[in-house]
Amino acid sequence: MNARTVRGLLLTLAVLLAATANSAPALKAGVFDPPREAPPFALQSSGAGTLELGNYRGKVVILGFGFTWCTNVCPVTLATLAQARRKLGASAADVQIVYITVDPERDDPARMHQYLHAFDPTFIGGTGTERALAAVRKDYGITAEKRDSGTSYSVAHSSFTYLIDRQGRLRALMPYGRSADDYVHDLKILLAE
Amino acid sequence: MRSLFRWILLACGAAGLAVFGWAGLTPIETRADSGREELFEIPRGTWARRMAGEDRDILPDQIRLTLGIRDILVLRNRDDVPQIFGPTLMMPGQSFKLPFEQASEYQFACTAHASGQMRVIVDPYPATPWARILWRARRL
Numbered sequence: 001m002n003a004r005t006v007r008g009l010l011l012t013l014a015v016l017l018a019a020t021a022n023s024a025p026a027l028k029a030g031v032f033d034p035p036r037e038a039p040p041f042a043l044q045s046s047g048a049g050t051l052e053l054g055n056y057r058g059k060v061v062i063l064g065f066g067f068t069w070c071t072n073v074c075p076v077t078l079a080t081l082a083q084a085r086r087k088l089g090a091s092a093a094d095v096q097i098v099y100i101t102v103d104p105e106r107d108d109p110a111r112m113h114q115y116l117h118a119f120d121p122t123f124i125g126g127t128g129t130e131r132a133l134a135a136v137r138k139d140y141g142i143t144a145e146k147r148d149s150g151t152s153y154s155v156a157h158s159s160f161t162y163l164i165d166r167q168g169r170l171r172a173l174m175p176y177g178r179s180a181d182d183y184v185h186d187l188k189i190l191l192a193e
Numbered sequence: 194m195r196s197l198f199r200w201i202l203l204a205c206g207a208a209g210l211a212v213f214g215w216a217g218l219t220p221i222e223t224r225a226d227s228g229r230e231e232l233f234e235i236p237r238g239t240w241a242r243r244m245a246g247e248d249r250d251i252l253p254d255q256i257r258l259t260l261g262i263r264d265i266l267v268l269r270n271r272d273d274v275p276q277i278f279g280p281t282l283m284m285p286g287q288s289f290k291l292p293f294e295q296a297s298e299y300q301f302a303c304t305a306h307a308s309g310q311m312r313v314i315v316d317p318y319p320a321t322p323w324a325r326i327l328w329r330a331r332r333l
Contacts (some may be wrong), residue, residue, distance in 0.1 A: 028267075028294070029291075030281070030290060032281075032287055033287055033289075033290065033291045036284055141281050141282025142282075160280055173289070175280065175299065175301075
């Protein structure tokens with residue numbers, strides 16, 4: 001093999017490597033193209049003070065909507081997210097779960113704190129006036145419909161979660177029912193960016 | 194005359210068998226143009242037409258996908274205004290690509306439908322000859 005052939009082979013290899021490096025790994029969630037800035041909001045935090053999305057710039061945020069009296073969707077989603085954070089190990093410090101209520105009548109900051117804390121102490125909840133929450137739901141295309149059930153009521157709501165990258169861009173939508181491993185897969189990609 | 198009829202019958206039988214054999218034994222390939230994607234678009238001017246009183250469904254009530262063949266749902270908003278399309282809010286010019294990895298039935302809230310629901314059925318990959326025949330027959 002002469003020097004010219006070796007140079008040619010090396011060049012081909014370099015081109016192939018560059019092409020591989022440029023192709024972003026595929027997320028398991030549904031991907032928005034092009035990504036847009038996640039709509040900002042300011043709500044009452046289940047922690048202390050105001051919950052603003054901008055506070056978590058630099059972290060990957062998983063944003064979900066639900067309510068603490070939810071018996072089907074929310075406990076499953078929150079348990080899956082807690083499991084995903086545990087699986088991520090130390091890098092979970094760069095992931096923030098934000099859960100916004102669709103039931104402000106019953107979900108005050110204290111109730112949300114108690115409920116979310118049971119899944120993972122780092123989870124943050126957001127609540128506020130019906131008007132403020134309706135505006136956030138509109139910005140994110142979330143549906144929530146109150147349904148009476150005898151003396152009480154339930155809220156039928158969108159069950160997916162959004163994945164927001166470190167730059168605050170809405171990158172992907174994870175449908176309900178996906179596994180913790182799917183979340184871990186996508187979070188690792190977003191954390192590495 | 195009887196012999197001719199027998200030959201015609203035999204030829205039809207052989208042709209049927211050949212089609213059946215092809216449908217069952219030839220592997221199903223993805224389309225060269227769009228690969229495994231199934232694309233649905235909101236055309237430009239949809240919002241304006243709706244405002245003018247026209248009521249038309251943008252998406253079918255039910256979308257059928259097949260794992261390994263056509264298992265990526267692609268929604269694209271070509272209209273001039275944001276739209277709730279499928280499960281999500283999409284800005285003008287934005288597309289949403291959702292891959293499926295499990296055969297199942299998925300329900301999404303969707304304001305593009307009168308029912309408020311969109312159903313996506315993801316069938317398993319047709320691995321057996323009989324499954325391939327059924328898959329091809331469904332697409333006739």
